[in-house]
Amino acid sequence: MIEQAEQISAGAKPAPERSGAQLVIAAVEAEGTEYIFGYPGGAIMPIYDALFDSHLKHILARHEQGAIFSADAYARVSGKVGVCMATSGPGATNLITGLANAFMDSVPLVAITGQVATHLMGTDAFQEVDIFGMTLPVVKHSFIVRRVEDIPRIIAEAFHIARSGRPGPVLVDIPKDVTQAKTFDPKRFIADDPNPPRPANGNKAAAEWMIAHAKRPLLYVGGGVVLGNAVEALRAFVERTCIPSVATLKGLGALPTDHPLTLGMLGMHGTKAANMAVHDCDVLIAIGARFDDRATGQLESFAPNAKIIHMDRDPAEVGKLRRPDVALVGELSKMLTSLRPAAPDMERWQEYLGILKMRHGFRYDAPGDGIYAPAMLKELSEKAGDDFIAACDVGQHQMWVAQHCRFARPQAHLTSGGLGAMGYGLPAGIGAILAEPNATVVTVSGDGSFMMNVQELATVQRYKLPLKILLLDNASLGLVRQWQELFFDQRFSEVDLSCNPDFAEVADSFGIEAFTVTKRDEQSAAIDRLLNAKGPILAHVKIDPKANVWPLVPPGKSNIEMLEG
Amino acid sequence: MAQETICIEITRSEGAIQRLFGLIERRGFELTSFNMPEVHPMGANDAYHVTVGITPRDASRSVDVLSRQIGRLHGIRRIARAFVAPDMSQTQERNVGGGVS
Numbered sequence: 001m002i003e004q005a006e007q008i009s010a011g012a013k014p015a016p017e018r019s020g021a022q023l024v025i026a027a028v029e030a031e032g033t034e035y036i037f038g039y040p041g042g043a044i045m046p047i048y049d050a051l052f053d054s055h056l057k058h059i060l061a062r063h064e065q066g067a068i069f070s071a072d073a074y075a076r077v078s079g080k081v082g083v084c085m086a087t088s089g090p091g092a093t094n095l096i097t098g099l100a101n102a103f104m105d106s107v108p109l110v111a112i113t114g115q116v117a118t119h120l121m122g123t124d125a126f127q128e129v130d131i132f133g134m135t136l137p138v139v140k141h142s143f144i145v146r147r148v149e150d151i152p153r154i155i156a157e158a159f160h161i162a163r164s165g166r167p168g169p170v171l172v173d174i175p176k177d178v179t180q181a182k183t184f185d186p187k188r189f190i191a192d193d194p195n196p197p198r199p200a201n202g203n204k205a206a207a208e209w210m211i212a213h214a215k216r217p218l219l220y221v222g223g224g225v226v227l228g229n230a231v232e233a234l235r236a237f238v239e240r241t242c243i244p245s246v247a248t249l250k251g252l253g254a255l256p257t258d259h260p261l262t263l264g265m266l267g268m269h270g271t272k273a274a275n276m277a278v279h280d281c282d283v284l285i286a287i288g289a290r291f292d293d294r295a296t297g298q299l300e301s302f303a304p305n306a307k308i309i310h311m312d313r314d315p316a317e318v319g320k321l322r323r324p325d326v327a328l329v330g331e332l333s334k335m336l337t338s339l340r341p342a343a344p345d346m347e348r349w350q351e352y353l354g355i356l357k358m359r360h361g362f363r364y365d366a367p368g369d370g371i372y373a374p375a376m377l378k379e380l381s382e383k384a385g386d387d388f389i390a391a392c393d394v395g396q397h398q399m400w401v402a403q404h405c406r407f408a409r410p411q412a413h414l415t416s417g418g419l420g421a422m423g424y425g426l427p428a429g430i431g432a433i434l435a436e437p438n439a440t441v442v443t444v445s446g447d448g449s450f451m452m453n454v455q456e457l458a459t460v461q462r463y464k465l466p467l468k469i470l471l472l473d474n475a476s477l478g479l480v481r482q483w484q485e486l487f488f489d490q491r492f493s494e495v496d497l498s499c500n501p502d503f504a505e506v507a508d509s510f511g512i513e514a515f516t517v518t519k520r521d522e523q524s525a526a527i528d529r530l531l532n533a534k535g536p537i538l539a540h541v542k543i544d545p546k547a548n549v550w551p552l553v554p555p556g557k558s559n560i561e562m563l564e565g
Numbered sequence: 566m567a568q569e570t571i572c573i574e575i576t577r578s579e580g581a582i583q584r585l586f587g588l589i590e591r592r593g594f595e596l597t598s599f600n601m602p603e604v605h606p607m608g609a610n611d612a613y614h615v616t617v618g619i620t621p622r623d624a625s626r627s628v629d630v631l632s633r634q635i636g637r638l639h640g641i642r643r644i645a646r647a648f649v650a651p652d653m654s655q656t657q658e659r660n661v662g663g664g665v666s
Contacts, residue, residue: 132580136587141639144579161639316633 015186020148020179021046023186024112025054027155033083035059035074035434037067041087042127044114046179048085059434059463062455064091066427068098069453072107073391073424073431077411077439079229081162082109082431088116089127092173093134097421099169100138104418105250106227108167110158117177118146132173140168148181156189164191166314167227199328199335206326207309210283211341216349217243218281218306220266223250223417224288226410228313230332234287237336241343243285244353246274248295250417251288253407263357267295268553269399272360275559277353278303285309288332291321292418301558311335360551360564362404369520373397373472373543374404377444380470380527381405384440388412389432391441393425393449396478399549401444411436423452429467430459440468440531447473447500457510460536468530469538471503474545482548486563487555507538514538568597569628570647573615576640581613584638592634593626594619612642 018026024047028036037059040048051058061067064086071082082102086095092113102109115121116128132144141161143154151174158170211217225234231254238245238261245255246266255262264271266278275297278284284306289295296302299321310317310324311332318327328335366372377400381388386408392398392415407413414432416424429443450471460467481495507514513533517526517540530539550565575581582601589596598618604610621628628646636644 133583136580136584137591142580146579166637314637316630316637318633319627320630 015184017182017184018186019046019050019182020145020151020174021050023148023151023183024155024174024179025050025056027152028083028110028112029054029056030152030156031081031159033081035071036083036085037061037071037074037431038085039064039067039087039091041089041091041114043088043116043176044085044091044112044179045087046176047112047114047174059430059459061427061430062458063453064094065097065423066430066453066456066459068095068109068111069101069421069424069427070431070434070456070459071109071111072098072102072105073414073428074435075102075107075109075431076414077389077432077435080108081159082107083112084109085112085114087114087127088131089129091127092131093129095131096135096138097419099135099171101416101419101421101424102169103138103140105223105416106167107169108162109169110155110162111169111171112155113171113173114179115144115173115175118175119177121175132171135171138169139171142171143173145172145174145178148178148183149185149187151178151186153187153189157191160189160191166224199330203326203328204335204339207285207328208339208341210307210309210326211241211243211285211339212344214283214344215346216281217283217285217344217346218277219243219245220278220284220286220289221245221247221251221254222287222289223248223410224290224312224314225251225254225332226288228288228332230288230336231410233333233336237339241341242346242350243344244277244346244350246270246277248289248292248417249402249415251410252402252413253410256409257405257407263353265402267292267559268297269403269549269551270295270559271357271362271403272551272562272564273353273356275553275562276356276360279305279558279560280352281306283307283309285311286324287311287336288313290317296321297553297559297561298557301560368544370544371517371520371523371541373541373547374400376470376523376527376541377401378404378406379524380442380530381407383527383531384442387439389414389436389439389441391425391428391432391443392416393443393445393452394420394422395446395449396474396482396547396549397444397446397449397472399479400472403549422449425449426453426456426469427459429469430456430463430465433465433467442468442470442530444470444472446478447471447475447497447503448477450503451500454506457507457512461511465536466534467536468533469507469536470530471538471540472543473500473503473540474543474547475500476545478545478547479549481545485548486552503540504538507540512536512538514540516540516542518542568618568620570616570618571628571632571635572643572645572647573617573635573641574609574612574643575615575638576642577611577613578640581640582615585615585635586617588635588638589617589619589631592631593622594631595622609642
């Protein structure tokens, strides 16, 4: 377990007296942090005052939710801990969606909130909320700092918890009087990592035996592969064994999406080939995947003929929804490297999957002369190349990105997978471009999602970030509209957004280059203009309001009961 | 559905009990009883020793899975499952972070 604080060793030169706020900034700097995303306010003013003297780069978002989404994406792309700050009360509550997003997708993040002074806590003071209590279900851990001496220890521990084991967000709530107090005697933190879980040898042998004797093995690759830095180990395992694979939304890119042994995404909007393969396999090897309902459909009919091998870093995920036949709990990279099954005989299986893949491949020959979003996204990702990063919002376009874009690496696909938070795309694009300034970062958004954090255009402009925005505008909440069409007798309730503003003019008013396209013959030129722009740019793309995402597993149905449109 | 008893040792810290009880309820269990002696004869002074009675709200809820979910809370030192006696000395200890077979 992690040890308690220790006093700076006896005999060492005493530290100068510093304020709590200075200690916060020093502790964040000590973690190697480059960027903090945030928004100032009353209770956190002492920390912003200390920030004034720091080399930390602060990115001023225009809403705390924008700040935390940017920090989230920064963490996903850079592999570092994302850091954000907000004041007490509404500043803190505006972080909650972002905390939930990071919690659901296991993103390492530290959120620092100002709090009213200690003597006012619990008195319903101005801008006082119990952010510690409110966020308990959506953080990996949280702290209220009661003593100025504890600040360095707690900040360091927060970073340690955020990045260790299964990553997640950590909240540090600091009352104003604690940041204003001074101390000569800061405590420090010593991390003592517990031994990570190791799979039992018998389980490894059982998994190897099961794979070697399988006729129809299949890998089910989830986001845990990425979180566990196991991408290279997975790729080596696939090259070694030639076992075909399907991926979850968060697992896309762990294997390049054009790899011959991948069948694409499984689940509700996955490929028919992937869902058929899961249904027909006899051994399913879940790697860092959690049997999420969007992936499994009706759980009872998911992989009904398969023995399950479940590999995960987090023991709490094993058996949560599907009891495995063999469980391997530990570091995925080590387990994948050490797993050496004899090559199974898969000739007929691979031939079968090849036919499935060919028969159920996506088509891009939609009728009409309007822009067909899947074709545009495919062309965009192919032209952008290996440096492409898509920061998605949530809705139909999110599924089209997952289905049709080419991803060479998992960091290339930023999406709010677990929470499904509309408004993620634009601030995520900001975080991504700061993490990888040379990447081709494209925020792919819809007209509904875009308006949820449209104010972050000001952040893009403020820092002159060369972010590319592809706004697919169907003048409606498309995915909800699609469900109302298919499952609610076409009773279209509150999904019409035809009152949208002119998005090109909106971007222009923020000082961002923008243009609108509507016709298919404008598509290639629009993509070229987007990709060749030196500064921020928005392509407003009007698409058919009636376009649907296909294929689709109807709610409550098994994955092989997919509708193909 | 049958009530079960879990004994938990958790590092004393602000919110630790709230976090623990919240998790149990969110994961689909009813808290039917709890006991938290100020001093536990077998435990460390810097820890809480909590014994909770729980009942799953539906048949799909597994106490094994819940135990592992509790086990990954920061600050959990030991967790043990008992069927009868709410006394840590009469329970079989479980390694919180260990492999699952």
